[in-house]
Amino acid sequence: MNSHLRASGSAYFLTAAKNNKERHTLSVLVDNEPGILARIAGLFSARGYNIESLTVSETEHEQGLSRITVVTIASPKTLRQIKLQLERLIPVHKVHDLTAEGNPLERELALVKVAGAGEKRVETLRLAEAFRAQVVDASTTSFIFEITGKTSKIEQFISLMVPLGLVEVVRTGLSAISRGPDGM
Amino acid sequence: MSEKLTGAEMVVEALKDNGVEHIFGYPGGAVLPIYDALFQQDAVEHILVRHEQGATHMAEGYARSTGKVGVVLVTSGPGATNAVTGLTDALLDSIPLVCITGQVPTSLIGSDAFQECDTVGITRNCTKHNYLVKKIDDLARIIHEAFYIAASGRPGPVVIDIPKDVQFALGQYMKPSTQIQHNSYSPNVEGDIGDIETAVDLMLQANKPVFYTGGGIINSGPRASELLRELVELTGFPVTSTLMGLGAYPASGDKWLGMLGMHGTYEANMAMHDCDLMLNIGARFDDRITGRIDAFSPGSTKVHVDIDPSSINKIVDADLAIIGDCEHVLEEMVRLWRTKTNAPRTEAIKPWLDEVEKWRAIKSLGYENSDSIIKPQFAIERLAAAVKDRDVYITTEVGQHQMWAAQYFPFEEPNRFMTSGGLGTMGYGLPAAVGVQVAHRDALVIDIAGEASVQMTMQEFSTAVQFRLPIKVFILNNEYMGMVRQWQELLHGSRFSQSYSESLPDFVKLAEAMGGKGVRCDDPKQLDQAIAEMLDYDGPVLFDCRVEKLENCLPMIPSGKAHNEMILADTADISNIIDEKGKALV
Ligand SMILES: Cc1cc2nc3c(=O)[nH]c(=O)nc-3n(C[C@H](O)[C@H](O)[C@H](O)COP(=O)(O)OP(=O)(O)OC[C@H]3O[C@@H](n4cnc5c(N)ncnc54)[C@H](O)[C@@H]3O)c2cc1C
Ligand SMILES: Cc1ncc(C[n+]2csc(CCOP(=O)(O)OP(=O)(O)O)c2C)c(N)n1
Ligand SMILES: [Mg+2]
Numbered sequence: 171m172n173s174h175l176r177a178s179g180s181a182y183f184l185t186a187a188k189n190n191k192e193r194h195t196l197s198v199l200v201d202n203e204p205g206i207l208a209r210i211a212g213l214f215s216a217r218g219y220n221i222e223s224l225t226v227s228e229t230e231h232e233q234g235l236s237r238i239t240v241v242t243i244a245s246p247k248t249l250r251q252i253k254l255q256l257e258r259l260i261p262v263h264k265v266h267d268l269t270a271e272g273n274p275l276e277r278e279l280a281l282v283k284v285a286g287a288g289e290k291r292v293e294t295l296r297l298a299e300a301f302r303a304q305v306v307d308a309s310t311t312s313f314i315f316e317i318t319g320k321t322s323k324i325e326q327f328i329s330l331m332v333p334l335g336l337v338e339v340v341r342t343g344l345s346a347i348s349r350g351p352d353g354m
Numbered sequence: 355m356s357e358k359l360t361g362a363e364m365v366v367e368a369l370k371d372n373g374v375e376h377i378f379g380y381p382g383g384a385v386l387p388i389y390d391a392l393f394q395q396d397a398v399e400h401i402l403v404r405h406e407q408g409a410t411h412m413a414e415g416y417a418r419s420t421g422k423v424g425v426v427l428v429t430s431g432p433g434a435t436n437a438v439t440g441l442t443d444a445l446l447d448s449i450p451l452v453c454i455t456g457q458v459p460t461s462l463i464g465s466d467a468f469q470e471c472d473t474v475g476i477t478r479n480c481t482k483h484n485y486l487v488k489k490i491d492d493l494a495r496i497i498h499e500a501f502y503i504a505a506s507g508r509p510g511p512v513v514i515d516i517p518k519d520v521q522f523a524l525g526q527y528m529k530p531s532t533q534i535q536h537n538s539y540s541p542n543v544e545g546d547i548g549d550i551e552t553a554v555d556l557m558l559q560a561n562k563p564v565f566y567t568g569g570g571i572i573n574s575g576p577r578a579s580e581l582l583r584e585l586v587e588l589t590g591f592p593v594t595s596t597l598m599g600l601g602a603y604p605a606s607g608d609k610w611l612g613m614l615g616m617h618g619t620y621e622a623n624m625a626m627h628d629c630d631l632m633l634n635i636g637a638r639f640d641d642r643i644t645g646r647i648d649a650f651s652p653g654s655t656k657v658h659v660d661i662d663p664s665s666i667n668k669i670v671d672a673d674l675a676i677i678g679d680c681e682h683v684l685e686e687m688v689r690l691w692r693t694k695t696n697a698p699r700t701e702a703i704k705p706w707l708d709e710v711e712k713w714r715a716i717k718s719l720g721y722e723n724s725d726s727i728i729k730p731q732f733a734i735e736r737l738a739a740a741v742k743d744r745d746v747y748i749t750t751e752v753g754q755h756q757m758w759a760a761q762y763f764p765f766e767e768p769n770r771f772m773t774s775g776g777l778g779t780m781g782y783g784l785p786a787a788v789g790v791q792v793a794h795r796d797a798l799v800i801d802i803a804g805e806a807s808v809q810m811t812m813q814e815f816s817t818a819v820q821f822r823l824p825i826k827v828f829i830l831n832n833e834y835m836g837m838v839r840q841w842q843e844l845l846h847g848s849r850f851s852q853s854y855s856e857s858l859p860d861f862v863k864l865a866e867a868m869g870g871k872g873v874r875c876d877d878p879k880q881l882d883q884a885i886a887e888m889l890d891y892d893g894p895v896l897f898d899c900r901v902e903k904l905e906n907c908l909p910m911i912p913s914g915k916a917h918n919e920m921i922l923a924d925t926a927d928i929s930n931i932i933d934e935k936g937k938a939l940v
Contacts (some may be wrong), residue, residue, distance in 0.1 A: 192691070196815060209478060216479045247667065254664035259481040260503060263538040 193222065193243045194269040195276060196253065196345045199354055201261040202228045202236040209259055210238060219244060219252050223278075223343035235263065237354075240345050246262040250320050266354055280324045285312040285338045286335030301327045312337070361490050361521040362387035367456065368497035370397050371530050374425050376416065376792050377401070378409035382429025383469060383902075384456025387521035393900040401821060403790055404813035406433050410440020411811065414449045415786030418772045419747055420793045421575055421900055423504050426453040428897030431469030434515075435476065439779060440482040441511045444778025448600065450509035452500050459519040461487055473515045482510030490525035498530035507541025508662040541661060545678025549684060553633070553657045553674055554690040558699070560631035560705040560714075562654075564590045566614065566643075569598030569775070570636015570660060572768050574680035579683035579768040582635065583607070588691050592710055594622035596637050597760050598775045604763035612708070612719070615643040616911050617757040620718035620920060621710055626651050627917035628709070636659045636680045640668040640776070649916030659683050718909045718922055719761055728878045730830045730901040731754065734762040734802065737828060740885045745797045747790045749773065752809030753782040753908040754836035759802040763806055766879070781810030784827055788814055791823040798826070799891070805831040805898075806855050812864075819869040820893040826888055828897045829861060832905065840906050843929060844938050865896035876900035912940035 177241060200206050206224055214221050222241040229237040231268060249267065258263045266275035282303070284294050293314075298305065298315050301323065307314035317327055328339055348354070359367060365388050368375065378401045379779045381389045392400050395507075406428045413424025424444075428437050432453040443449045456465040473487045483503050484498050493516070498511040555562060565711040566617060577603040584642045586593050586609050593603045594611040603610060612619035614626055626632065626643075632654045637643070639658075644650045650670060658665075658672035659680060665674040700707065711936055721731045748763055749772040750756040754774055765771050772790060774782035789799040808829055818825050838853040862872030875884035875898070888895045908923045914936030 193438065205474060205478070208475065212479050254666075257653060258662070258664055260536075302696075331787045 174178065180191040190245050192249065192269070193263055194249055194267055195274055195344060196242065196256070197266045197268050197346060197348075197354060198238040198240060198242045198256055198260075199235050199263040199265075200238060202234045203261055203262070206261055207238075208238065209261070210240070210256070211220050213243075213255055213259065214240075214252075217251075217255060217282065219248065223344055225235065239344055241344050244303040264354055266348070270346055271348055274322055274346045274348050277318055278321050278342055278344050279318045280328070280339055281306070281340040282315045282317060282328060282331055282339050283312060284315070284331050284335050285337050292336045294331065295332055297327070297334075303327060327333060330354055356527065358385065358460070358524045360391070361516065361523050362391040362486075364490075364493050364525065365497065365503075365516070365521070366391045366395060366398060367487075367527055368494055368530075369425065371822055371925045372498065372501040373422070374398055377425040377427050377636060378408050378412040378416070378789065379427030380409060380429065380433060381458065382431075382433050384430035384518050384931075385427060385433075385454075385521075387518065388427065388456070388516075396548045400427070401788075403785070403817050405811065406436035407439050407761075407781065408415065408814040408817065410437050410444065410451065410453065411779075411782050411785035412597050412789030412792070412814070413451050413453075414440060414444050414447070414782070415749055415772045415789030416635055416793045417449050417451060417789075418572070418786075419769050419790045421769065423450045423452055423501055424789065426451060428453070428455050428699060429469065430456045430458055430473065430530065432768060434471055434473040437477060438480060438639040438871070439777075441513065442842040443475055443774050443777040443782065444511040445453065445480050445482065447508050447774065448569060451505040451511035452497075452504050453494055453511060453513045454514060455515045457486070457515045457517040460517045461516065461519070468491065473513065473613070475628060477513045480511070480817060481513050482508075484513035484515065486515045487520050489643060490520055490523035493520060493525065493661045494528040499536065500535065501530075502534045502536070503539065504923055507539075514650055517818045522725065540769075541619050542663075542678040543682055544675050544757050545676040545683040545686065547620065550683055550686045551690055553676060554687055554694065556631055556655060556657065556674070556822065557589060557591070557633070557687075557691070558631065560591075560699075562628060562634060563589070563641045563705055564611075564625045564629040564639055565591055565593035565629065565697075565702065566595075566626060566634045567593060567602050567633070568596040568637025571599055571602040571680045572636075574636065576768055578602070578636075578679075578681040578684055581688055585684055585688050585691065588688065590703065591633070592625055592701035592707070594618070596640065596643060596775070596893065597773060599637065599770045600760060600771045604792075605768040606766060613760050616645070617761065617907055617909065618911075620716045620762075620909055620922065621713035623911065623917040623920060624713045625710055629654045632656045634660075634672075637662060638665045641669070644670060646914055646916045651917070671808045677708055687764050714923070716918055718920075722898045723878075724902070725878055727792035728876065728881060728899060728901045730758050730832065731762050732878060732882065733828075733830060733899050733901055734758050736881050737800070737802075737885055738763050740882065741800070745794075747771065747787075747794060747797055747799045748784040749786040749790060749799070749801045751801070752778045752780045752837075753922070754832070754840065754905070755802055755804045755830040757837075757907045758830070762803070764936060773906045780804075780807035782807075784808055784813040784825070785811050785817075787825040787827070788818050788823055791818070791825050799823075800826045800828055803827050803829045803832065805858055805861075807830050809859075815865070815870060815894060815896065816868050822893070824891070824893050824895075826895045826897065829860070829887070830901050831861070831898050833858065834905045836905070837907070839904075843906070843910065845932055848919075861896045861898035865894070870894035870896060872896050872898065874898040876901070912936055
């Protein structure tokens, strides 16, 4: 029994499980009340869990419910704890580990400002088109693109923009939803 | 429609409607309206403390000894921050508290107003839940909900921060509904019946079973302890408990192994290590219990009963998890056991019971007595003998004396032992004793204390005097922060850095100065008589019991070691036992 814990010498070395960390996306349905974000974020920092990305917005207005999407990286054991600890918070209704439930649909939006002239400007537009990034603002020396997609696509686009005059980026963080007919 | 009430009046009304008879508090600007409302009624008695930390520990002692919610009332700013230690203590030990804090008026929140602090921000992580009441219309509902949340499921502290303008505002009071329904909080009390049956089947097959019981049984209420006793009787299995669960099974019971863990008995820890079926009922695999996780009970199937799903698999993985209230689960276990067999398994597990007897024969709580110096263990044994026919409640501070109390004082009933287990808060015991005495006026309430801890909240002795609460503070005065000194002996070459209790007050004079009685004893032959003098006095007493200064608290599982690597009393030199890795642990 407890064979998975054999590597650690004591309760103090429970962090030993470093190599088996996974990235998971959790969807958390909460009462949209003051301080709820601080409660969630505070839980993560107090218990030493990691937050890769966190988005929140009210989604069900009549009931005053918000949906929070959290991306975290942790061992399977810690992931289970994160879910249970979140569920312990009084204003939390439901927690779904979308990654564990299978291949959720995940999207992120970024606004990307690129400044430049001449050849670089042309190349910038060509790449933007290939990535289906929309021009949402332009001046004679700059563009702002709006791009949505998976995190990997956005990251790829941003890295391509670096040599072409990337000025700054803002990202929404990940929103995710499970596939198929069923809701949370 | 009934008459409108002010927020302050609603607070008092809501307290009454939630069955509150006593609250512990300290006034200040931001709670004056509530104090005014309290002044004009007698249903709720207010106990005026000397420091808000004292109020929280009193409420904890009150709650733990009665099963009711303990209530605290403090002002904004320093009142609230002084309460934080007790709130955290209650969170870690699962004690139901409702703490009402005053706040600056809503219009001033965020302006660094006088005595403003971010109470909900500060207490968010040290409460089960907290509220800032911004509208009078929410007040009554929030107070009722706070009582429900504090007491149900895994109990814990709840803070209600009430701005002063809300205390003055007029609104419609709403009585608590009999059936509180919370839309996102509903603890599961009934364990899965299929899983309970599986557990009983495991019990029927086990060759080396042990019950490992914890504070959850106490939280669950006295009926859970009765059922535990019944189940132990029916099965014939040995039983051990954590510090927090002492009294659920009586120390005089023949299946009792004593407390387990870092300072537990040899038989309890060996039984945990070697068992083939561990029945964890309401305990949380705390690190004082498990020692080295990879060596923790390596061969056992583990059944874990807990009302909080996050306790399951947090530290030690359970083979069978039952999420539910101890009372309910034990009730079903007893019922199912009866349907399946009508005899205990004493015969079938005889080789195991024989082994347990061999461990017991080591007498791990033996100590060398002296006829010239009072040994702390002896002092507790004599105290226990003197009060054995009394209706007695024990509280403790934190340190060696706390462990000696757990080891040498026999607890026969639940809710009789109040101690700070999870947070280990020095200064808990004296105010906790005050709180217990408020709830049980005629009982004998004793704080088994250390001379260092007791100085942290000493001023509450004055509260005891004011309210004629005849608590007895039995100080095992070893002139050291003994537990710290012991670890320094163990880990740091006996360099006793800052652990000597220098410039101690004269506790006898101190007691007298505060309006109580002081007793001192340093002679084992005089001890019984001195204890009798303490017990005979009808008022608060400080007992300065001068004990052996360098006694170590044994047995002990050193940090980073396994249950079967205990230090026993006859291992004289303890200074070389912990390796480098163990030294980093606490
Ligand atoms: C100096 C010092 C030394 C210590 N040494 C020891 C030692 O040697 N041995 C020892 O045992 N402790 C020791 N402790 C105490 C230790 O730190 C822990 O506080 C204690 O072991 C925890 O007890 P527990 O597991 O019973 O859990 P508790 O903290 O009492 O928690 C109760 C558990 O039961 C669950 N629960 C609550 N209500 C219910 C319910 N109604 N139904 C079902 N489940 C419920 C909770 O969710 C929780 O998981 C020491 C403390 C100090 C300060
Ligand atoms: C508030 C607080 N500060 C520090 C500690 C660390 N600590 C644990 S035991 C102890 C010494 C306690 O001394 P005393 O009350 O005399 O008890 P003894 O161990 O001597 O019986 C200390 C300082 C603590 N538990 N709580
Ligand atoms: Mg001491």
